[in-house]
Amino acid sequence: MSASFNNDTRAARRHSLAAESPTSIANGRSSLSGGRLTASYPPLVSSPESSEMGGLERSSVGVDQHAYAGKCNRLMKLLGGTSALLKGLRENNDRWLILYPHQTSPKIQRAQSFSEKGNDRYPLKRSNSFSAPHNGDSDFMDEDSRLVTSVDTLEFHTRLNVLKLEMKSHDHQSTEEIMESLEKSSIAELLNKRIDKSLKHLTSLHARIADKSSKVLVAGDLNAGKSTLVNALLRRQVLPVDQQPCTTMFCEVLDARENGGVEAIHAIKNIESYNREDPATFTEIQYSDLYETASEHGDIYKQLKIYCRDRRISEESLLHNGVVDIALVDCPGLNSDSLKTMAVFARQEEIDVIVFVVSAENHFTLSANQFLRNASNEKAYLFIIVNKFDEIKNKKKCEKIILDQIQQISPRTYEHSEHLVHFVSANSINLDNPYDQKIAEFEKMEEDLRNFVLKKRSKSKLAPAEHYLSNVLADITVLSEYNHGKAEEEYQNAISEFNEAKPLYDTLRMKRNQVIEEAEKIAEDTSANIHKYTKENLEKAINGVHKLPTKCEWSSILYVWQYVLEVKDEALGSIEQATRENEDFAKNMTAEGAEKIKLLADANQLSGEARQVNISKLFGRQPTEILIHIGPTDLFDIDFEFSDKLGEKLSDKLQMATLSGGALVVVASKYLGYKSALTTLWRFGNFVGFDNMKRLAIPILLLAGAGTTYYLFSDMQRVVTCKVRQKVRKHLMAEDYADGEGKRLARYGRKVMRKITNDLQIRFHDAVQEQEKRCKRLREALKETGEAKNYFGDVFKKSIEMSETLKFLKIDLEEREQLTVF
Known part of the structure; x- marks a missing residue:
């Protein structure tokens, strides 16, 4: 209903009361009866014309209320759905940390970035994405075209509304700088707190919409005239007024009908437990004590509920309007006390309409600016009254x-x-005359306030919920799309990494046994080659001992035993030299085998460093010392076969001499190689005869002994050398020294190769285990990121659908109201 229609109604009502006597009007003052706030004025009876107009107005309001009720139900469903989305985000934040989009570089204006339109904040604005709905002004596109799957080229220079994290530090760092220094888990925890706060507020909005009454908060700075304004609206001196601040608690003024038609004042300590039918939950005070209670007992009572009657008819009254129950809540001044200021900030979230009273002399203070900006996050419209305007000289400048x-x-x-x-x-209103016509501006303000609170309830009561829902859904859309993009990016990275890891894992498993067998074969071949080379080389050295030129010096027969030892040491030295050569060969062969195994590891891309094996240390043990004992008998080899035959033919007298001579001859022939000469001598004896031989024996023996002695002394160095070397060779051959050394070096080589092969097995095992864990981790990452991607995709689509529903809900109501605002 337009303002002109109500002005006509008001004019008709004033005309019908013009005939009333001043006395009857004067009787309409407030009075105290029995300590209670009472009204002694007579019932007001409207004229037939005004009654008819009021009926038409109530009929129009009834139609609006039907639409209003339908919108309430749909809006409460959206509130419930939005709460479910936020709860889901809160619960999902424990499994998948929600990433908060924040600016990491200076803002750059480009097509794919965030833009601002006026003071409205748009979470995202780009050609291939969505524009989050804000106050019903955004156009909706297809969700799939907006749900991007890559965030590499996107710049989420976002300015979130409700879920925006505002952080300050002592060194004046920006929110973005603080964000970059925080862990993801810390940011997620901060976001959880914002979500919890939003959930609490959504619950409050749901309760507020479900509540059929409307609450009007009258807020403002100290001495702005809030209480005076409430009294002027009621046309009664209800709230205490003083030049000094006198309101230290919330004072809620309600229609007395809500208290059984009884006017009363209830002082409440615990607002949550208050029940007007239970006297234990409040203290009833007298009107005469109201000033003292409101100004002095703010530390005892949290709120006052004042039930009173509005002396005007329902068509003009705010409290008793016949449409909806209204409560006027007068609050302490914003800058009176920090705790009280915070209480006002918290209380505004429970309020349907904010009437902000500002002193024309002071304009908007810092606390007023902060309060109104905070309230604007939820309420698109605020009702502002600039009081004490009559005291301003330059009114146009002030406006x-x-x-x-x-x-x-x-x-x-x-x-x-x-x-x-x-x-x-407000102080120019004559409270003694409820129909004072002196202030037209105040009457217009009253009419607009009544129109805003009652007939435009979709703006006053539901618009805050719409506005807040729009902001929350826009924030959810930004968060879900941003996290969907991040999840998609990580999902694709996990797929790429898994496609790289899985074949490597399968290859490692398949090649592990094959490579280990190949490494073991290299080890066995190396050991076999070491054994073969060592044995052949030592056998060659042993067999070539007698051919070695000697460097030992022969002094005389007196030092023959010293010469024997020197020759023995010389022969053994040549064997030891061959042994050292064999060790060097074994080390080189082992090093080559280790390098081959290392190449196997490198060819299979095994991670980690190969175990370092000190080959020289493992081969550092000295070979077994060769112990050969050489006695005098090793230098002479006597054959007793000839002495037996000779003893049968010689006489007993010459037997010993003949034996000695024969032995000497035999020895000489044995060591000097003259067996053939001795045989010839024997035949010669048979030819001459033994009798003649007996006579010639002594001369012959002396001659033979002398010759033999001369020969032995002249060739003894060569004989001793050969005999000693022959002894060494026979001993080494008998002990199978070459094969033993070959086995020893082969055993050491096998030991080294076993360590290297075992290291290869360990590295292969670790590599397989690492790749197995990697594949398992990537499978889990694929599952987790896939679930997150699907989850945030669903949240995104649901938020878009709910935003679109909210948009059409608003448009539908605006069409019902014929797209008029006031």
Whole structure:
């Protein structure tokens, strides 16, 4: 219903009361009866014309209320759905840390970035994405085209609304700088707190919409005239008024019908437990004590509930309007006390309409700016009353300054400032005459306030929920799309990494046994080659001992035993030299085998460093010392076969001599190689005869002994050398020294190769285990990121659908209201 229609109704009502006597009007004052706030004025009876007009108005309101009720139900469903989305985000944050989009570089204006339109904040604005719905002004596109799958080229220079994290530090760092220094888990925890706060507020909004009554918060700075304004609206002196601040607690003024028609004042200590039917939950005070209680007992009571009657008819009254129950809540001044200021900030979230009273002399203070900006996050429209305007001389300048401030604080309010911003003087209202016609501006303000609270309840009561829902859903859309993009990016990275890891894992498993067998074969071949080479080389050295040129010096027969030892040591030295050569060969062969195994590891891309094996240390043990004992008998080899035959033919007298001579001859022939000569001598004896031989024996023996002695002394060095070397050779051959050394070196080589092969097995095992764990981790990552991608995709689509429903819900109601604001 337009303002002109109500002005006509008001005029008709004033005309019908013109005939009433001043006395009857004067009787309408407030009075104290029995200590209670009472009204002694007679019932007001409207004229037939005004009654008819009021009936038409109530009929129109009834139609609006039907639409309003339908919108309430749909809006409460959206509130419940939004709460479910936030709860899901909160619970999912324990499994998948929600990433918060924050700016990591200076803002760059480009097509794919965030943009601002006026003071409205748009979470995202780009050609291949969505524009989050904001106050019903955004166009919706297909969800799939907006749900991007890559965030590499996107710049989420976001300015979130409700879920925005605001952080400050002592060194004045920006929020983005603080974000970059925090862990993801810390940011997720901060976001959880914002979500919890939003959930609490959504619950409050749901309860507020379900509540059929409306609450109007009258807020403002100290001495702005809040209580005076409430009294003027009620046309009664209900709230205490003083030049000094006198309101230290919330004072809620309600229609007495809500208290069984009884006017009373209830002082409440615990608001949550308050029940007007239970006297134990409140203290009833007298009206005469109201001033003292409101100004002095703010530390005892949290709130006052004042039940009173509005002396005007329902068509003009705020409290008793016949449409909805209204409560006016007067609050302490914003800058009176920090705790009280915070209480006002918290309380505004429970309020349907905010009437902000600003002193025309002081304009908007810092606390007022902060309060209104905070309230603008939820409420698109604020009702602002500039009080004490009659005291200003340059009224146009004052209006311009205040309107400019309002434009910055609440653009929507500024757009409808004709109906939402009023410059009045509440103290000029004559409370003794409820129909004082002196102040037209105040009457217009009253009419606009009544129209805003009652007939535009979709704006006053539901618009805060719409506005808050729009912001929350836009934030959810930004968070879900951003996290969907991140999850998609990590999902693709996991797929790429898994496609790389799985074949490597399968290859390692398949090649492990094959490579180990190949490494073991290299080890066995190396050991066999060491054994073969060592044995052949030593056998060659042993067999070539007698051919070695000697460097030992022969002194005389007196030092023959010293010469024997020197020759023995010389022969053994040549064997030891061959042994050292064999060890060097074994080390080189082992090193080559180790390098081959290392190449096997490198060819299979095994991670980690190969175990370092000190080959020289493992081969450092000295070979077994060769112990050969050489006695005198090793230098002479006597054959007793000839002495037996000779003893049968010689006489007993010459037997010993003949034996000695024969032995000497035999020895000489044995060592000097003259067996053939001795045989010839024997035949010669048979030819001459033994009798003649007996006579010639002594001379012959002496001659033979002398010759033999001479020969032995002249060739003894060569004989001893050969005999000693022959002894060494026979001993080494008998001990199978070459094969033993070959086995020894082969055993050491096998030991080294076994260590290297075992290291290869360990590295292969570790590599297989590492790749197995990697594949398992990537499978889990694929599952986790896939679930996160699907989850955030679903949240994104649901938030878009709910935003679109909210948009059409708003458009539908605006069409019902014929797209008029006030």
